[in-house]
Amino acid sequence: MTRLGSPLAWLGGLLALYLLAPIAAFFLRLPGAGANFGDPRLWSALEVSAAAATVSATIIAVLGVPLAYGLARARGRLAGFIGVAIQLPLALPPLVSGILLVSLVGPYTLVGRWFGGALTDSFAGIVLAQTFVAAPFLVIAARSAFAAIDPALPAVAATLGHGPLSRFFRVSLPIALPGIAAGLLLAWLRAFGEFGATVILSYHPYSLPVFTYVQFSSTGLPATQAPVVASLFAAFVVLMLANLRVLRRRHRRVARPPATPPVVQAAPRLDFDLAARLDAFGLQIAHAAATRHLALLGPSGAGKSFTLRLLAGLEATDAGHVRAGDEELAGLRPEHRRIGYLPQHSSLLPGRNVWQQINFGVGADPGVASYWLERLHLDGLEARYPDELSGGQQRRVALARALTHAPRILLLDEPFSALDAPVRDSLRRELRRLQQEVGLTTVLVTHDPEEAALLADEVLVLDRGTVLQAGRRADVFARPSSPQVARLLGIRNMGHGRMAAADTLETAGVRLVVHDDDLAPGTRVAWCLRSERVRLDANGPYDAAVVDVVDLGASREIVVRIDDALELTLRTVDADGLVAGGRCRIDLPPEAIRLWPENGAG
Numbered sequence: 001m002t003r004l005g006s007p008l009a010w011l012g013g014l015l016a017l018y019l020l021a022p023i024a025a026f027f028l029r030l031p032g033a034g035a036n037f038g039d040p041r042l043w044s045a046l047e048v049s050a051a052a053a054t055v056s057a058t059i060i061a062v063l064g065v066p067l068a069y070g071l072a073r074a075r076g077r078l079a080g081f082i083g084v085a086i087q088l089p090l091a092l093p094p095l096v097s098g099i100l101l102v103s104l105v106g107p108y109t110l111v112g113r114w115f116g117g118a119l120t121d122s123f124a125g126i127v128l129a130q131t132f133v134a135a136p137f138l139v140i141a142a143r144s145a146f147a148a149i150d151p152a153l154p155a156v157a158a159t160l161g162h163g164p165l166s167r168f169f170r171v172s173l174p175i176a177l178p179g180i181a182a183g184l185l186l187a188w189l190r191a192f193g194e195f196g197a198t199v200i201l202s203y204h205p206y207s208l209p210v211f212t213y214v215q216f217s218s219t220g221l222p223a224t225q226a227p228v229v230a231s232l233f234a235a236f237v238v239l240m241l242a243n244l245r246v247l248r249r250r251h252r253r254v255a256r257p258p259a260t261p262p263v264v265q266a267a268p269r270l271d272f273d274l275a276a277r278l279d280a281f282g283l284q285i286a287h288a289a290a291t292r293h294l295a296l297l298g299p300s301g302a303g304k305s306f307t308l309r310l311l312a313g314l315e316a317t318d319a320g321h322v323r324a325g326d327e328e329l330a331g332l333r334p335e336h337r338r339i340g341y342l343p344q345h346s347s348l349l350p351g352r353n354v355w356q357q358i359n360f361g362v363g364a365d366p367g368v369a370s371y372w373l374e375r376l377h378l379d380g381l382e383a384r385y386p387d388e389l390s391g392g393q394q395r396r397v398a399l400a401r402a403l404t405h406a407p408r409i410l411l412l413d414e415p416f417s418a419l420d421a422p423v424r425d426s427l428r429r430e431l432r433r434l435q436q437e438v439g440l441t442t443v444l445v446t447h448d449p450e451e452a453a454l455l456a457d458e459v460l461v462l463d464r465g466t467v468l469q470a471g472r473r474a475d476v477f478a479r480p481s482s483p484q485v486a487r488l489l490g491i492r493n494m495g496h497g498r499m500a501a502a503d504t505l506e507t508a509g510v511r512l513v514v515h516d517d518d519l520a521p522g523t524r525v526a527w528c529l530r531s532e533r534v535r536l537d538a539n540g541p542y543d544a545a546v547v548d549v550v551d552l553g554a555s556r557e558i559v560v561r562i563d564d565a566l567e568l569t570l571r572t573v574d575a576d577g578l579v580a581g582g583r584c585r586i587d588l589p590p591e592a593i594r595l596w597p598e599n600g601a602g
């Protein structure tokens, strides 16, 4: 709220005053002006204006909402041109609009003659003029409302079995409705007050603005008092009606049926080969999964989310296949793939309570919905709306909704990001249990190697739209194929050095015993060592200074330095008595040190 003393309040107040002052001045002079409300032409003009504005607004809504929806989703030059062109009537003087219309529907034009001249000097003419001038108000407001809809919402609806029309009526339209209603109100008011185009196209029958002008030009200002009062009154009533809040949110008790456990189905293995483009970004990924739980790891912008959308059929591929077991999915629309999708952010539909969300999928079985509601600890929250749920509860609802649709494959795009650690942990474990109990293939996008370790048997490491390494999780984590993959897997201990002997690595001036990889002495190498593999061992071969001890709750992260030169991080549950500044002995299993020869020997 702007404070009264602030300059902003004064600036805003000045404009409000300017807008209201003429109305106040008019009403102050009204009592002595002798307004004549008895003229039957006045009431007929009011009726014509209100009826024509209502017909125009109806036409504008029926045609303008689909146009706005199309423009909000369309890309390309033609859509851009149409989007600009339909705003022209706003920029033109209404008289010019009238002249343009006459050249299309005037009595001597082809269209005009076809209608026997009935499109001018008629009620139809008033409607045509009003529609032309007022339509942009609705189209612009509705287009902004449609464009503001999170694209993940219709995408999720598609994976829940809703086709394009159903997505429009059940997802996009309800969300855009407040914007559309505001645009429609503006369009009605603009149509009701329309004069310039109307006076050219339809002088008769009198609409209220034309009648006001006729009174003014024939008799002078006093004769306009009654039509002005009628205009103000009608506009005021419509504005008041539009501001009534009729749709109150209701928390009705939800009567749900007893829970029916879902039928456990066979989880298919995924086999895909995807080639696709997203503007400048190209993706080429193929993988035949050996297990049913995949994780996609990779840096930001690697193409992980894009891959999920391609698997779900939400983006078009240039070529390739997506097989779930023996079934080819590539030609199927997302609503027919039976692939559940949980996008990165909350994807709950505004205006629907938890029970409606869970039952949103096409053909949802309320008994199964009840099962998932209970199973995911959402009992008691059935009547709540999305903004009345915590982040963790929202994810559970989205998961319950996807599972109620009985998908064979579930795609999860960083499902637990932005949740605090305990909630994230409990959801991860819940999902792990589900993976084991329900026949479900999962593909998880994550930045978190720990999450991948918990929820995937197989890992694909991606970068720039290609696979850097793929394989069983344990193999990929134990033997990253390159330093880049090691970094993406979150391996902390990395460095460069050279082979002092076939089984000795010299790095940062320290000699480490390594597995003999047949690398010639003198070969330059990059190396890595997972912190879990560095062990505290009283009899270990390396003496180290303790640099830092970080208590992570369940475990500790300890930073040590060998020979005052080589810093390593280790993770352990067993570090009692270790403090920064102390000393310890450590063991570095030679086979855990991964080596990659680098170009050039020295």
Ligand SMILES: Nc1ncnc2c1ncn2[C@@H]1O[C@H](COP(=O)(O)OP(=O)(O)OP(=O)(O)O)[C@@H](O)[C@H]1O
Residues within 6 Å of the ligand: 278, 279, 280, 281, 298, 299, 300, 301, 302, 303, 304, 305, 306, 307
């Ligand atoms: N609508 C779009 N139009 C054009 N390019 C896009 C669009 N959406 C994403 N991209 C580009 O496609 C590439 C892959 O994006 P994607 O969202 O799949 O990355 P990601 O690996 O999931 O990243 P993050 O981990 O940050 O979510 C990125 O380079 C991104 O800039």
